[in-house]
Each structure stands twice: as C-alpha cells, then as structure tokens.
C-alpha cells in the first residue's frame with residue numbers, strides 16, 4: 001500500500017456492558033479508494049462506522065483523519081457535527097430524504113446544512129453552487145429528475161439521492177452502511193458504477209454483504225469477525241482466503257444465509 005492514508009483506525013476496542021463488539025481493531029484506509037468492511041452479522045461493522053463518526057466512544061484506541069490539505073485530526077473525542085465539518089459524511093441504511101420536496105430542494109437542504117427547510121429551499125443559489133449540484137446529480141444519474149418529488153423516485157434512486165446529498169458539502173470521506181440493501185441486481189450494479197465515479201474525488205467506505213457488489217468495485221476489503229480483523233487485502237486475496245471461506249463466504253454471505 002502506498003502511503004496516502006486518509007484514515008487510521010488504531011487499536012479500537014469497544015465494550016458494551018462487558019461484551020466486546022470490537023477488539024483491538026487496526027485498519028488504514030487509503031485516499032480515493034473504495035474500502036469495504038464485510039463479515040457476518042454482529043461482526044462489528046456498524047459499530048466501527050459509529051466509532052469513526054464519533055457516534056460511539058471507544059473503550060480504548062483512537063481514529064485519526066488525514067486532511068487532503070495536510071494535517072492530522074484525532075476524531076475520537078470530537079463532537080459528531082465537527083467530524084461532518086471536517087468532511088466525513090455518513091449515510092445510514094434507512095433513506096432520509098424529504099419525500100414531499102423535489103430532488104433539487106433536497107440537495108439545497110444539504111447545501112444549507114443547519115438552516116431551516118423553508119429558508120433552504122427559498123435560498124437563491126450562486127451560479128457556482130448550482131453548477132456543482134447539477135454535476136453531482138449527473139454523477140448519480142438524477143439530473144433529469146431534479147424537479148420531481150423525491151417521494152416519486154424508485155427505491156434505488158432515493159438511495160442515490162441520499163448519496164448525492166452527502167456529496168454537496170464536498171466531503172473527503174463518505175461512509176455507506178449497506179447502500180445496496182433492498183436493491184435488485186441492476187440497481188446494485190449501477191450503485192457500484194456511481195461509487196467508482198465518486199471515488200475520484202472522495203474516499204468511499206462501504207459495509208455491504210452482496211459479494212458481487214464487493215467484487216465489482218472494492219479496492220480493499222477488511223473482513224471482520226467477532227469484533228476482530230480476520231483478514232485484509234485486495235478482493236481476490238480475501239476471496240481466496242481459507243478462514244474467510246470458512247466463517248463467511250462458505251455460508252454464501254450473510255444476506256444469503258438469512259434468506
């Protein structure tokens with residue numbers, strides 16, 4: 001790995017009432033890559049995302065962010081909104097778009113951040129802001145739908161709108177927890193192609209179970225199992241690993257195992 005780290009997860013341990021959800025986890029994430037965290041249910045994937053964005057406080061260890069412009073930021077101990085301000089966005093599994101607002105109005109809400117809904121949608125964008133938003137909508141293939149109500153979009157399009165809303169503030173890292181959940185194969189594939197475009201400007205951290213999706217776009221894969229890093233490597237290395245086969249892939253991945 002070249003040394004172009006954007007994130008360093010160092011010795012992270014998380015205990016919930018004596019139960020160890022993460023156990024001395026060490027991972028580096030490289031800038032402008034798509035980095036997957038995979039593993040069986042309960043492996044600690046969501047907890048790890050919660051640690052990075054400081055929603056959860058670790059029992060020990062710390063996460064560090066390296067700005068593109070230089071400078072190291074210790075994320076652990078910071079307020080959540082300050083981490084967003086540093087350029088680290090997080091998309092949760094449940095879509096949280098405003099269904100009664102148009103695609104464009106939803107984007108304007110992200111632009112104005114903490115302002116009220118009315119103030120945000122009445123705001124007159126600068127030409128530059130509008131150009132930037134149009135470019136993002138083009139990336140997620142929603143430019144033609146920009147005046148449609150978000151509620152009328154298909155499930156996949158709503159997910160893409162949410163990703164687009166994350167990009168408005170030009171983050172350095174976006175984190176997606178199961179972005180392809182509930183999507184069919186064509187939509188999942190298209191999500192992958194969208195994320196490949198996004199990684200040119202941004203690092204993408206993804207938790208997902210669909211192994212075809214992982215194969216399609218992963219630059220790096222960390223397999224978590226019972227709160228520990230089981231294996232880390234390229235997609236091919238991880239797929240070929242015997243322990244990964246035994247604890248995870250042999251069961252066809254979590255989603256298949258559950259269905």
Ligand SMILES: Nc1ncnc2c1ncn2[C@@H]1O[C@H](COP(=O)(O)OP(=O)(O)O)[C@@H](O)[C@H]1O
Pocket residue numbers: 016019021039040041042043044045046047048
């Ligand atoms: N707030 C919490 N309190 C207690 N236990 C939790 C909490 N959050 C997660 N856990 C436990 O930690 C483990 C890891 O959970 P999670 O990170 O959600 O796993 P994954 O996303 O890999 O399925 C699970 O056993 C889960 O029950």
Ligand SMILES: [Mg+2]
Pocket residue numbers: 045046047
């Ligand atoms: Mg989870």
